[in-house]
Amino acid sequence: MKQKRLFWQLYPGLVAVIVVALFLSALYATRETRRLYLDEIETTLIDRGSLVKMQLVDISISDQPAIDSLCKQLGRVANTRITIVDSAGVVLGDSREDPSMMENHGLRPEISGALKGQTTSRSRFSNTLQINMLYVAQPVMDEGKTVGVVRTSLPMDRVDLALTSLYWKLALSGLIISLLAGIVGLVLIRRVTNSLEDLRLGAERFAKGELDTRLPVPSGIEVGSVALAMNEMASQLDRRISMVMRQRNEREAILSSMTEGVIALDRNEKIVSLNDAAAALLKIESPANVIGSSIHELLRHRALIKLLGEAEGGIGTGSTEVQISSVSGAEQSLLINSARLIDSGGEQMGTVLVLSDITRIRKLEIVRKDFVANVSHELRTPITAIKGAVETILSSNLSMNTDADRFLQMVNKHADRMSSIIEDLLSLARLEDEQENGSSEEYPTSNILEIIKSSVQSCQAMADAKSIEINYDADVSFPVKVNRLRMEQAISNLIENAVKYSDNGSVVKIKVEQEGDEITISVIDSGWGIEPQHLPRLFERFYRVDSARTREIGGTGLGLAIVRHIAISHGGRVSVESRHASGSCFRIHLPATS
Numbered sequence: 001m002k003q004k005r006l007f008w009q010l011y012p013g014l015v016a017v018i019v020v021a022l023f024l025s026a027l028y029a030t031r032e033t034r035r036l037y038l039d040e041i042e043t044t045l046i047d048r049g050s051l052v053k054m055q056l057v058d059i060s061i062s063d064q065p066a067i068d069s070l071c072k073q074l075g076r077v078a079n080t081r082i083t084i085v086d087s088a089g090v091v092l093g094d095s096r097e098d099p100s101m102m103e104n105h106g107l108r109p110e111i112s113g114a115l116k117g118q119t120t121s122r123s124r125f126s127n128t129l130q131i132n133m134l135y136v137a138q139p140v141m142d143e144g145k146t147v148g149v150v151r152t153s154l155p156m157d158r159v160d161l162a163l164t165s166l167y168w169k170l171a172l173s174g175l176i177i178s179l180l181a182g183i184v185g186l187v188l189i190r191r192v193t194n195s196l197e198d199l200r201l202g203a204e205r206f207a208k209g210e211l212d213t214r215l216p217v218p219s220g221i222e223v224g225s226v227a228l229a230m231n232e233m234a235s236q237l238d239r240r241i242s243m244v245m246r247q248r249n250e251r252e253a254i255l256s257s258m259t260e261g262v263i264a265l266d267r268n269e270k271i272v273s274l275n276d277a278a279a280a281l282l283k284i285e286s287p288a289n290v291i292g293s294s295i296h297e298l299l300r301h302r303a304l305i306k307l308l309g310e311a312e313g314g315i316g317t318g319s320t321e322v323q324i325s326s327v328s329g330a331e332q333s334l335l336i337n338s339a340r341l342i343d344s345g346g347e348q349m350g351t352v353l354v355l356s357d358i359t360r361i362r363k364l365e366i367v368r369k370d371f372v373a374n375v376s377h378e379l380r381t382p383i384t385a386i387k388g389a390v391e392t393i394l395s396s397n398l399s400m401n402t403d404a405d406r407f408l409q410m411v412n413k414h415a416d417r418m419s420s421i422i423e424d425l426l427s428l429a430r431l432e433d434e435q436e437n438g439s440s441e442e443y444p445t446s447n448i449l450e451i452i453k454s455s456v457q458s459c460q461a462m463a464d465a466k467s468i469e470i471n472y473d474a475d476v477s478f479p480v481k482v483n484r485l486r487m488e489q490a491i492s493n494l495i496e497n498a499v500k501y502s503d504n505g506s507v508v509k510i511k512v513e514q515e516g517d518e519i520t521i522s523v524i525d526s527g528w529g530i531e532p533q534h535l536p537r538l539f540e541r542f543y544r545v546d547s548a549r550t551r552e553i554g555g556t557g558l559g560l561a562i563v564r565h566i567a568i569s570h571g572g573r574v575s576v577e578s579r580h581a582s583g584s585c586f587r588i589h590l591p592a593t594s
Helices: 006-058 064-078 109-115 156-207 221-257 276-281 302-312 359-395 402-437 448-465 484-500 532-537 547-553 559-569
Strands: 081-086 091-094 120-125 132-142 145-155 261-265 271-274 318-325 331-342 348-357 445-447 469-472 479-481 507-515 518-525 573-578 584-591
Touching: 006 064, 006 081, 006 120, 006 132, 006 145, 006 156, 064 081, 064 091, 109 120, 109 132, 109 145, 132 156, 145 156, 156 221, 261 276, 276 348, 302 318, 302 331, 331 359, 359 402, 445 448, 448 469, 448 479, 448 484, 448 507, 448 518, 484 507, 484 518, 484 559, 484 584, 559 573, 559 584
Parallel strands: 469 507
Antiparallel strands: 081 091, 081 145, 120 132, 132 145, 261 271, 261 348, 318 331, 331 348, 445 479, 507 518, 518 584, 573 584
16 A cells, blocks of 8 residues: 555645535524524514505595505505405405405415414515515404405515625635635644654664764754654664664674684574684684574584584583594594673573694694503503512521611602502593593493492401491492492592591591482592592592692502592593591592482
8 A cells, every 4th residue: 555645645635624624614604694693684674564464544445545555655665565464364455456356365374374463574575575574464453353455575685695795705715715724734733744854854864873973953842852752762772873883893803712613503504603713623714604593504513513512502601522523534523612691681592612622732622642552561561570579589598687678668658659659540540531432331230339349358458457337228228330340449439538538537528419310429538638629620530639648558649539530431520628637528429220
């Protein structure tokens, strides 16, 4: 449907309203004027008829010549037709015609009404004069009886002439009023529509981005308030757009200067934006061409699909590592961190991915692990030879002085400790190698109680030497899918630590609980405890709270690191709670078997 301008919607209607109002007013005025004019004439005729009746007092109703003479005399003076008839309707006198030539008027409606004793008026065509006349007939009474009728009349052409003149005057005045009202309405509507046109043009300039322009403010409150509101809106939009542009430039500057790749995805996992670093990592020559594409078209990896699923499921942040082929064909390691993008309403609007190239770090870790494994293997043979030689000398009957014997005992002790360190390093190397290769071995289901019993038995001799009691719940029977030997090693390491760092005669407790989808194995001691600043680094290799005391006890500094790696290899984690001089609680958290 074609739209009309506001002027053509308002002005024709306004003119139509004015014309209709004037027409109805003129129609009502003419009808009322005609009625008033006729009433006035009728009153005049009644008064003149009454004067005639007064003249008839001195004349007998039977004196026809006198009555006719009276009618003609009074008719000329009053310029009114006067007719007098008797009770039988016979015309006795008329101011215009010869009564003897006139027919009986008894059937005339005004005459018949007057003969009944009522003053009657009628407007009708006169057969005698052949024109429209207004008649008023009054009864002439004598001793309570109607003896005759006095009729006065005037031609209606006077009324029509007066009313026609009135009609023309009303039409002329109506036309003048319509023109004046139309001109005034035109000016007023033009003022309104011009103001609205200014608002429209201003809004179009605002839509084009010309927010520094301002609209003229009309004097009218309504349109003026709209113009002020639009000017204020433009000012605020200008400030906000400037702020958004500044923030966007700052964000783009930050993203372009980052060495990490950043990719923003929408709810459908389609790329919204990415920085230059991400394009370089993914070997994208033209970043603009991939906007709107699915992330899986660029990076197809099962770990990424799982990571995005977790982010969309409301888990929040997460990370994974993927391997892609570099330009040279070598494998490239990428660490991908994900986080949900939340809008102002708290709803997820997408996901942001941060890509870090950790290829060099992974290579260094491989070199380090190979170095540790190779050195451990290489050191095992000479350490074994040294230990064997020292034990042979100590077990022989060779006579040696006290100092030589003490030195041999020291060498033997440190050889044992070095052998333990090598064994632990080799265990860590094997664990890391399994994690690196992503072993998909399905572990058998074992009873956690049997594993704890075996671990306690392996540590019982150490506990008995310090009169330490090891307590555990004998009714625990949670099934877990684990490598039995690895888990026994982890639990044994925790028990050995609890026994080493507990006082003689104390108690070590082992608890197994299921909390949600986790089975927690807790080893609790009442020993020296650990200060809070050491807790975050306890599971690092070779980290010692008190190096001198640890070496005195005989620890290698690798036991807790082994526990952590074993827990991770089973999809679990480790934790610790401790307070200085109040004991410690080390926990292994494993996935519950469904």
